[in-house]
Amino acid sequence: MRLLTILLALLLPLSVMAGEAKPVAEDPVLEQRMIALSEDLRCLVCQNESLAGSRADLAQDLRQEIREQMRAGKSDKEVITYLTQRYGDFVLYKPPLKPLTWLLWFGPFALLIGAAGGFYAYLKRRTSRLADESLSEEEKKRVAALLANDGNE
């Protein structure tokens, strides 16, 4: 009898095997859209994480907000406008093109063009200096003599 009880007790865990994990969202298409959008948004609490990847409380709330707005039929653009109106351009990983961000967008190219121009000017100056510093008649004779001698003076 005792043995039977123990055996039954051992079998007990089998009856509470884990069920299959429930899907996180009821609408996988919408969830995909939400994740795609929030990949490009910055989590404000952790700052170096995207809204999609962050586990911060606020990020979860914001994801929920995005989900609900999408469910209500808002476009990605409208959702982004909603967020930037509240949190500023800071939430965007792709900063918008406007006078304030011109330096950010065009600065590297301006720097590249400037550097290329500087390098070109430097090369030009160098060639002209080399041309100026050509050998005198006397030096040329000495070079010829040295070469004829196979380098042994």
Next chain:
Amino acid sequence: MKRFLIPLGIFIVLVGFLAVGLKLDPREVPSPLIGKPAPDFNLPLLSDPAKHLSPADLRGKVWLFNVWASWCASCRQEHETLLELSRQGGLPIYGMDYKDQPADAQTVLNSMGNPYVETVVDLDGRAGINYGVYGVPETYLIDKNGIIRYKLTGPLTREGLDKKIFPLVKELQK
């Protein structure tokens, strides 16, 4: 001589940029809501959930809107400053209990003192999102026409009050 001046100039500019960069606080996200109307809400009061408060009820007053929670440690840090400000009078403080259990918030107010004229309860943080809240405590200064004039993220200090908030309040209360 010129050879040395150019790299030196570049170096000085670079150091200048780095020096400014050091002083910037990356945690401080500039709020796009400054100069915009305070987002509307209609939330239950902590003292009496049957009653509601909306920013529209506070038209004609310059008021301080302080977002806090019982779970937030730096809110305790600023609590004394808020109490002092409320004793001093002149600038009403309204609180918003952000994503919190109302009972916990009430316990904090009972034990530490209540600087707020009223506290509204934002259980799910939706009103908080509308205000661009990302880290409690946050404090907003709202003028007579319901326009947000100033936002502070992080604990309020005596120094911050004297330097930033009081001069603004003086101007706005005219």
